[in-house]
Amino acid sequence: MRVAAIPDHGKPRALIYTPAGRDASVAVSLIDEAGLASIAATDLSMFSSSLSDDIALGVLAEEAVRSSDLTAIAAWVSAQPSWSDLPFIVLTTRGGGPERNPGAARLSEVLGNVTFLERPFHATSFISIVRTALKGRHRQYEARAQLEALSEGERRLQTALVAGRLGAWELELSSKALSVSPTCKEIFGRSADDEVTYEGLIESIYPDDRPLVEARLRQTIDTGRDYSIEHRTIWPDGSLHWTEVHAQLYTDRYGAARKLVGVCSDTTARKTAEDNLKRLNETLEERVRERTTEVNAAHQTLLEEVAQRERAEEQLRQSQKMEAIGQLTGGVAHDFNNLLMVVLGNLELLGKHVAGDAKATRLVDGALQGARRGAALTQRLLAFARQQDLQVRPVDLAELVTGMNDLLQRSVGSSINIDAILPVALPPAMVDANQLELALLNLAVNARDAMPEGGRLAISLREEQVVGKDGGLREGSYLVLAVADSGTGMDPETLKRAVEPFFSTKEIGKGTGLGLSMIHGLAVQLNGALVLTSELGVGTTAELWLPATEWCLERPAEELPVPEAAPRLKILLVDDDTLIAMSSVDMLEDLGHEAVEANSGSEALALIRSGEHFDLVITDYSMPGMTGAQLAQSVRNMLPTLPIVLATGYADLPAGSDVDLPRLAKPYDQAQLAKEIAKAMSVETTPILRSSRIANASVPRFAKADDCCDEIGDGVRVV
Incomplete structure (x- = not known):
């Protein structure tokens, strides 16, 4: 008789206990013929201990268990999950069915889902019963999968409710x-x-x-x-x-x-806005009624006002929608930054420990590349949410586009002709040149995908004046960078959703759906706008409206000397995320410093009040109970000269956080950490609280005489 080993988890088997005669070998053979592997138990104890969710059916000889203790089997049967009702086949002697055999009837009560088969039986009958039982068990497994899917759906629902x-x-x-x-x-x-x-x-x-x-x-x-x-x-x-x-x-x-x-x-905020709008409508409608007796020209003027109001309402609704999506996207990206902080930090340190192992080094490098791609994705999300850190300066847009000619042509291919209309003597625009180049490249690639058979791509530049509030733009002079293609175009519904994050008309795997949303976020963060027009079969035009400026670049920004490596320091590392704190402490110790970890502002203050000496404090900004800014103020009140570095994933801290501290942007690597430590220890401590949009920004010098701060958008400033 063949006795099978205990099966691997997850592979359904039949469990057999028929110790007398040839019953076990016959049952194993017939069950194999039915397409199911089996386990032949040598005793009842092995049978009961082998019962699990992965057992598809059980086979028992009635006379082998007639006087046995079935407590363990009964306990397992009664403890089955809701989806499970394990089928059993009980082999009885002729005339030994449950109708005339109290022992067999007892097995019905213990096992529940039982089919009795009297000996001698035909092989076909046994195989038929096995297949029927197996079909029922498979339906139970399907029910289990559905229950697990429902559980996962419940978890996702809770996440959606919170968001x-x-x-x-x-x-x-x-x-x-x-x-x-x-x-x-x-x-x-x-x-x-x-x-x-x-x-x-x-x-x-x-x-x-x-x-x-x-x-x-x-x-x-x-x-x-x-x-x-x-x-x-x-x-x-x-x-x-x-x-x-x-x-x-x-x-x-x-x-x-x-x-x-x-x-x-x-919905209080929305209802308040609707009530205000309703009162405005009523006022305008009253004015319309009062003017019905006036001249036609005045009446027509009022009807423009109505059209403008309707456009304003639509812009308000779209603005509120995009703002809500932006807030959610920014929050998700900030959380991803924290996760990537842990992954990148640990991988970087791990890479040093496996430097002599080529395979391990290759695996670590691959993981680092994937994590950095994730960091790049969060930057796109932060761009849409207007929370990325921009380095803004006056830029000659015609020169920028001209410098990208070769890159753009290689990106769109030889089947597409690029025409550039770039007037000279236009004023510069206040932009982040690197981010604008990325945006222009994204627009060119989108245009290429819309022209699979080739076509024409026109890139033009012009100056426009905005008087009053037009589409949310401030009054003033703008440089309009337009990218127009002769491709397939978009219908009105697609055009309306084009800048939503993760919305894409491309097939799966061909795009993230973040290109246009990133460009939209960049334009808004620069106090500009992205304007899309499109028509099916005609093509699409994307216009980037960017503020012009009188600032002129005097000379390239001076490169700050790389600070010398800091001596061994005792550093207090504060972060409520224990994984981030652990990773950062490891990086600090690997740099040769002594690091002390605290997981809250109150814990950090207690360490400082105890008299323990620290050379530097590095603190996370977003912590429950006490933010990094509040901790810094408390520390500064006790130790005015103690250097403090603020680590955060936010480019622009929340409203009311008037903080001017050296900033360490998350996710950071060990080199960035070392650089910020060296800078913090080489700069004389200054007051930390003042009105500021962004701290620790590298900015160029400009020729305009006024020595002042010109804030041009959320998270952006030039000096």
């Missing part, structure tokens, strides 16, 4: 028991620790709105129609807020209403 600031709630209709998420409590003005009941929430609804809410609830329960309503809510502090609520009705298997599951959001 979208949506509160989740669930109401049991029979008991009126209400469960709500912390965000839901916040939307109704409660703290996370407050107890919230169904009756309490109904009482908080504005009295005039309460009848409608209750009527909609009854309608949903009676008809099963989705619940959707927007109403006013009075918070415990007496303030009035708007709440939008959506829910679905869940029923039991008999169709009776069982519970409501839904989400809610705070």
Whole structure:
């Protein structure tokens, strides 16, 4: 008789315990014929210990277990997960079925899903029973996969709820028991620790709105129609807020209403804007009515005003949408920066330890390249979110485009002709030359993809004047860099979504969907705009409107000398992310410094107050309880001359964070860390709090006489 070993996890097998005669070998042979591998247990203990989710069916001889202790088997059967009902085949002697055999009937109670087969049996009958049992088991495995998919879907749903600031709630209709998420409590003005009941929430609804809410609830329960309503809510502090609520009705298997599951959001800001807009509409409509008796020319003037208002409304809606997407994208990119900080730091140190191992070095280098590509992706996300760090100076755009001629032609290929219309004597524009070159290259590649059979690419430059507020642009002079193709073009719906991050009309694997969104973010961050026009079958034109300037470049920026390596220092490293802190400490120690780790601002202050000496403090900015800026101020009050470096993934710190500290941009490598330490130890300590958009920026000198700071956009300045 062949006895199989215990199978590898995840590979379904049959489990057999038929010790008498040839039953085991026959069963193994027939089960093999049915297409299933098997395990033949030598005793009942091995049978019970081999039971698992990967067992597809069990085969037992009734007389072998008739008087045995089946407690272990019964316990496993009763503990099966909800998706599992393991099928058993019990071999009995002739006339020994459950109808006439109490022992067989006992096995039915213990095993549950049992098929009895009397000996002697035909091989075809046994194989048929095995295949039927196996088919049922496969359906159970499919149910398991669906349950796991549902669990994963639930996790993703929770992530989406948090990102979208949506509160989740669930109401049991029979008991009126209400469960709500912390965000839901916040939307109704409660703290996370407050107890919230169904009756309490109904009482908080504005009295005039309460009848409608209750009527909609009854309608949903009676008809099963989705619940959707927007109403006013009075918070415990007496303030009035708007709440939008959506829910679905869940029923039991008999169709009776069982519970409501839904989400809610705070729409106070939107409703306030709508009310203001409504009042503006009413004012304009009143003016229209008053003017009906005036001359036609005045009436026509008023109707332009209406058209402008409609354009302004559309621009407002689009601006709000893009701002919301930008905030979410920037937050995700900041979190990725932290993750990449850990990966890059550890890989860099690991590379030093495996320097003599060619294969390990190759693997580490590959991982570093992948992590750096991830860092480049976060920079694109930060560009869309207007949180990237820009180095802005006056740039001759005609000279910049001319210098890219060869690169652009190689990028689009020989089947596309590039025509450049670049007037001379145009003023310079205030831009980041490197980022603008990347944006222009992106536009050229997009145009190439829209002209698979070849075509014409026109790059032109002109100066425009904006009077008043036009499309969100400030009044003044602009350089317009236009890229026009003769490609397939876009329909209005595609054009409307073209700058949304991750939206792409290219096939999977041919693009990230971040090119235009990055260019849009760059233009807005420079106080400019990206304007797209397109028509199917005609082509697409992308215009970058960039602010012109009177600044003139006097001479190239002086390269700062590379600071000498700092001596051995005792450094206090503060970061609430333990993985980042661990990686940074390892890098500092590898540089020869002594590093002390603290995971919060309060912990860092306690170390300093204890009298322990430190030569330098490196602190993360975004930490719960106490930010890096607040920690720096407290440290400066105690030790005014102690150098402090602020590590952050933000190019522009949140509003109210008036901080002027040396900045270490995340994710950073060991060389950048060493450079910032050396710079911090070589610069005399200065006050850290003042009004500033960006600190520690490298900026060129310009010929304009005024020695002043000209802020040109979020996260950008020139001096």
